[in-house]
Amino acid sequence: MAYVLENEQCRVECIERAGQIQHFLDKDRQVEIMYQGDQGWSGLNPTLFPIVGNTWTKDYKINGQTYAMKNHGLIRYADLVGKQEKDAIVFTYDSNEETRKQYPFDFHYEMKYRLEGKKLYIDYTITNTGNEIMPFTFGLHPAFRIPQVEGEAFEDYAFVFEKEEHAKQFVMDPSGQTPYSLKDVTFKEWKCSRQDIEEAATIIYQDLQSKYLTVCWKKEPRLRFDFEQFPYLAIWTHPKTSDFICIEPWYGHADFEPGHDDFYQREGTMLLKPQETFTTGYSFEAL
Numbered sequence: 001m002a003y004v005l006e007n008e009q010c011r012v013e014c015i016e017r018a019g020q021i022q023h024f025l026d027k028d029r030q031v032e033i034m035y036q037g038d039q040g041w042s043g044l045n046p047t048l049f050p051i052v053g054n055t056w057t058k059d060y061k062i063n064g065q066t067y068a069m070k071n072h073g074l075i076r077y078a079d080l081v082g083k084q085e086k087d088a089i090v091f092t093y094d095s096n097e098e099t100r101k102q103y104p105f106d107f108h109y110e111m112k113y114r115l116e117g118k119k120l121y122i123d124y125t126i127t128n129t130g131n132e133i134m135p136f137t138f139g140l141h142p143a144f145r146i147p148q149v150e151g152e153a154f155e156d157y158a159f160v161f162e163k164e165e166h167a168k169q170f171v172m173d174p175s176g177q178t179p180y181s182l183k184d185v186t187f188k189e190w191k192c193s194r195q196d197i198e199e200a201a202t203i204i205y206q207d208l209q210s211k212y213l214t215v216c217w218k219k220e221p222r223l224r225f226d227f228e229q230f231p232y233l234a235i236w237t238h239p240k241t242s243d244f245i246c247i248e249p250w251y252g253h254a255d256f257e258p259g260h261d262d263f264y265q266r267e268g269t270m271l272l273k274p275q276e277t278f279t280t281g282y283s284f285e286a287l
Contacts, residue, residue: 056260065104080092
């Protein structure tokens, strides 16, 4: 079933599978903004909870017992319960017997879509419904069509950041033999480059000062992406040439080296007390 938000400028359709956006149509330009999962990667724009990526060993221990989740956690593989409201779409998901086999905590997950003009707001609420402290992290993985229009080139696009950045970039050893390092980087914009992404596997920035970036085609603004609350920002596309790029705000990241067996102590892990709620969100706007 598709859930729809629509006004004179845009039409948004969401689906129960992971609560993802299936379509974002810019009516003014008659352009589809979202990637359709039909090329190198079958995803659309999943939520990463309660883990971003995976642990080094692909499993982890809680209270001496070993558990394992698929890459990026639970929500991206789940069918959520949808509710169509007048001005919003709400998806919810609750822990159950199957989730507890992979992640031994009780939670209530909720995401809400709101459309104002050409801007889509996506807000998240995660509540610890159990009786013990719940370790988790959170991230997003939206994929946008680039190029947007036939005849345009991927390399003609650029990400222009709100501020001149003096940030850190994760540098991984492709062989996995040495720990990752953090490289100082300075930039105002990043020109879309498949080679840059291939060399980095995923471009990951830490400590960005910008609250948003603008996706431009030959200096023409096409999309504004707001990620103010997130400490990491990743950029990725599939190694197989595909017409999309993922802009991924994260609170944590995968293990890039061994030695992080304690799930509670992994970098980016947040701790939610019983009955406590975590909220966050992001937005993007067709320009």
